[in-house]
Amino acid sequence: MLFKQFFGYAKSICLRYTASAEEAEDVLNEGFLKAFQHLDRFDDSLPFKAWLRTILVNTAISHYRKNQRFEQHTSLENAEPVAVDINVVDQMAADDILGLVQQLTPTYRTVFMMHVVDGYSLHEVAELLGHNEATVRSTFARARYKLQDMIRLHHPAYVPAGATTKNAIL
C-alpha cells in the first residue's frame, strides 16, 4: 500500500514546511491526492520517493503562497547572529529541533527548509517562491540566525554567554 509505505517519509517533509501537525496533515493529504491523480505520469525508471518529494514540496509551496497574505502583517523581527555550541545542537532531539523550526515564520521556514534540507539553491528558491534572490539570501540568513537564537533561548544552559569556546559556531 503506497500511502502506508511512504507515510513517514512524506509526513516528515510536510512537518518541516508547516507550523503544526494538523497543517502538515492537510498538506500531506493534498500531496498524496495529487500523486494518486497523476500516478499515470510517474516514470517507472525514476525513484518514487523523489517524485513524491517533489510533489509534496510543491504542495507545501502552494500552501505557503496561499497563506502568504497574512505574513506581511506579522512583524519581522531583526535577528542578530548568535553563537551556538555545535555539541548542543547535536545533543538536541529531532522533535525539539522540529518544534523550533515550526515556530519560525512561514517565509523563514520555507526558505530555510528548501535550501538546507531539500537542496534547492537560493536562486531556485527565489524562482519557486517568486521573490528576489537577494531577498531570499537575506531571508535565509535571518532564518538561520533566528533558529540559532531560538535554540539559545530554549537551551540557555548549553549556550556559552561569550561564545568564545572553540566549538562555538555562528
Place this chain on the structure above:
Amino acid sequence: MKPDTFTELIRRKLESIRPDFTERDWARMQRSLHQAGLSGPPGGAGGMLTGQSWLLVAAGVGTAVLLTLAVWQRAEINDLRQKLAATAKAAPVPAKPADTVQAASQSPQSPQTRAADTVYITRYVPVQTMPATRQAATDQNRYTDTNTAENRSAETTDRSSVPGWINVPGYTSKKTPQSNNKDRNQRVATAPQKNLLTSEPDEMRMPESGVGKSSDNRGQDNRGQNAPADGPARQNAVSDRAVGPRGNDTRSTARPDRKSDVNTSVANARQTGTEAEAVEGATITNGSQQQRGAEGVLALLQPRQPGTIDWNARLARRFRRTVSVPAVSAPTQKPESQAVAHVATVFRLGVSTSLRARYWNTGLVAETVINGRWVLSAGLVRSSAVLGSFVTDEDYDYQTRRNFRREFAPGFDPKRDIYGIKVRSVRYQIPLSLGYRIPLGSSLALLPSVGAYLDLSNTMQIAFSYRRPYPRSGYDVLSFAENQPVTPLNAYTFGTALEWHQKHWVAQGGLLLARPLYSDLNGEVSSALGGRVRLLYQF
C-alpha cells in the same frame, strides 16, 4: 552558500524524523479521496469523471433539450402533413389545361383520375400481330385522323358536362352538334326494348358491325377506339352514358386506383360495343343491382392483350398532339383559409433578478417558448449571499462548529485577535427552468415552472479586522477571496409567475422556492422562499 556544520546538523536531525503510520491517518486520507471523488483505486478514472461532472450535466441537459426538440418537430411535421392532406381533399379541382383535357377524354373518369392520364412509354415491345389485327391496323390508320378529331370533340363535350370541370377560356373546343347527342339519347332511350329481349350480358354479344367474330371479337374490341367499327358516334354514345340520364352508372365512375392502361382498356371495351351495348346502361338501370355489378366486373375482367393494342398509332397520335402551355385560369373561388395553430418557437432574451433569504442574483436569461406553451429558459447569473457575520473568530467557531483560523487564516499570528468577520459567497450560476404557460387573457399568463441552479464557480469572500502590531495603534481590515470547490448542482427550484406580454416585451414576476443541495455555514440545508422578476424581449 555552502552548508555549514549547523545547517548540516539541522538537516540530519530533521530528515531522521519518521512519524508512525496510524489508521487514523489512512481514514483521514480516505475522507480526502472521497471528497475529491476518488473512491476507487488510486489513479483510477473516477476522479477524472467527477472533476468533469459539470460537463456531463451540461451535456445531459443539452441532449435532453435536443431530443425534446426533435420529437416535437417530428410531431409537428406529421400534424402539418395531415392538415395538408385534409386541405388538398377539401380544395376544389382547378381548371384543367387543354392538353390534360385531351388526354383525359380517352377514359371518361372522374376528375380525380383524369389527372393521372399521362402515360409515359419507357419501353417499346414489338409484338407479332395476327392477320385480323393487321387488317384492323390498316383500317385504323385510315381512320386515325378523323377518329382523333372526333374523339376530341366528344371529349370536349363530355368534359364540359362533367361536374367539377371548368372550360378554359382560351381553349376552343369543337363541340359535337347537339343533334348528335340528341340522337344518341334517343337511341339510348329506345335501346332497352332490344336489350330486354336478350338476357345475356352485353359484352358477351357480338357487335353489329364488328370486324372479328367469336373469340376474335374481344381482341378486336380491345384495339380500342381506332377500330373501324368504333365510330365517333359510338364513342360519343359511350361518353354520353357517363353524363346521360343515368349519370350515376358505376361503369362511368372513377376507379382511382387503376392504372391508365386499365382505364383505357375498359373504355375501349365499351367503345366497341354495339347499339345494343350502347344502351345497356338503360337496361341495367332498370334491371337488378346484381346484373349491373356482374356486367361491370365482366368489363373489367376482359383480357387485355397488349399485342392487340396499336401502340404505334397511339404514339403517333400523341406526337401529333399540339403541346400548348397550360392556360392558368383564375381560381373560380377564393381558396379556403384555414387557421394554422401557433406552432412557432419563440425566443426571448432579457435580464433576470431574484431574491431569496440571504441570496440575491442577477444576470442574463434566454427563454424559448415552444408551441406557445412550454417555456425552456437558461441563463448566466451572478449570485451573492451573505453567509454570516461574526464578532470574533471564537464566535465563528462556536456558531459554525468550524475553525476559522485553520480554515481561512492558517498563517495568521495566533497572538493577534480577530474581530468583525464577514463571510460572503459569490457564485456564477446557470439557472435552468422548464415552465408551462397557462394563458389567463390576451396578454396575461400563469407560468409555473421547475428548475435548477448549476454552479460554474464558487468564491468565498472573507473580511475581518485585527489590531495593528506594536507600535502602531488601531485596527486594520483584511479581506481576501478563496475559491471553493464547485458542486455542479446547487439547488432545485419550484416557482410560479405571472407573465405579462405586450408586443415584443414580456415581464414576469412571481415566487420562487429553492431547495439547496449543500449545507450552509451552520451545516443546515434549508429551503428558501423568494421572488423572481424577469424582463424579456421577444424576437
